Amino acid sequence: MAEKIRSKIIAHSEIGSSKKEIFQKLKNGKVSPKLIYRTIKRYKDTGSLNDKPRSGRPRSVRTPALKNKVRCRISRNPRRSIRKMARELSVNHETMRKLVVEDLGLKSFKRKKVHHHNPSIRTKKLARSKALLQRFAPGAKTRYSSQMRKFSRLKRLGTDKMIGFLLSVPQQSQKPEIHR
Numbered sequence: 001m002a003e004k005i006r007s008k009i010i011a012h013s014e015i016g017s018s019k020k021e022i023f024q025k026l027k028n029g030k031v032s033p034k035l036i037y038r039t040i041k042r043y044k045d046t047g048s049l050n051d052k053p054r055s056g057r058p059r060s061v062r063t064p065a066l067k068n069k070v071r072c073r074i075s076r077n078p079r080r081s082i083r084k085m086a087r088e089l090s091v092n093h094e095t096m097r098k099l100v101v102e103d104l105g106l107k108s109f110k111r112k113k114v115h116h117h118n119p120s121i122r123t124k125k126l127a128r129s130k131a132l133l134q135r136f137a138p139g140a141k142t143r144y145s146s147q148m149r150k151f152s153r154l155k156r157l158g159t160d161k162m163i164g165f166l167l168s169v170p171q172q173s174q175k176p177e178i179h180r
Contacts, residue, residue, distance in 0.1 A: 005031060006049045009039045061091055062099050070099055074106065082108055 005026070012022045019040065023033050043049060069089065073080060086096035100106050117125075 003049065005035070006039050009036055010043050010049065013040050013043070061095055062103065066091070067099060067103055070096070071104060074100070074104070079111075 008026060009022055009031070012025060013019075017025070019033070019036050022036050023031065026036075039049070042052075046052075066089065070085060073085060082096050082100055083093045086093040089096070097108070100108060
C-alpha cells in the first residue's frame with residue numbers, strides 16, 4: 001500500500017505538479033503533506049522509493065521461520081510444554097515463552113486436577129448448605145458473628161456461590177479463660 005502511494009507521488013512530481021497539487025489530488029487516499037515532502041526528498045536523495053536500512057541488530061532467533069514452526073507444533077498438540085519445545089528446537093525457554101506469548105498471542109497454562117463432583121456428592125453438599133442456611137437465618141443466635149457478616153454478603157449472590165464459602169468456614173475454638 002505504501003509503495004503504491006509513494007509511486008503515485010513520484011509520478012505526479014515528475015509530471016511537474018507542485019506538492020500542494022499532489023496533496024489535493026491524493027487527499028482522498030489519506031496522504032499527509034509531510035509524507036509527500038519526505039517521499040520527494042527521499043527520491044531526490046537516493047533515487048529510489050525503498051525505505052532506508054534500519055539500525056540495530058537483526059533478529060537471529062525469533063524469526064518468522066521459527067514462529068511458523070512453533071505455531072504448527074502447537075496447533076498439532078496444544079498441550080505441548082514450552083520448555084520441551086525450546087529444548088527440541090535448541091532455543092532458550094524464555095525466548096520460546098516470549099515467542100508464544102508476544103508473537104503468537106497465546107496464553108500458556110498448567111492444567112490443574114480437581115475433585116470430580118458426582119450427583120451423590122452434590123446432593124450431600126446441597127443438604128449441608130441448606131442446613132447451614134437455616135443455622136445462619138436472621139434471628140438465629142450464633143457465635144459466628146464475623147462469618148455472619150460475610151455470609152449475609154454472600155447470601156445476596158445466591159445459593160450456588162455460598163456453598164464454597166459455607167464449607168470452608170473454619171471451626172472456631174473457645175478462647176482459654178484466664179484465672180487471676
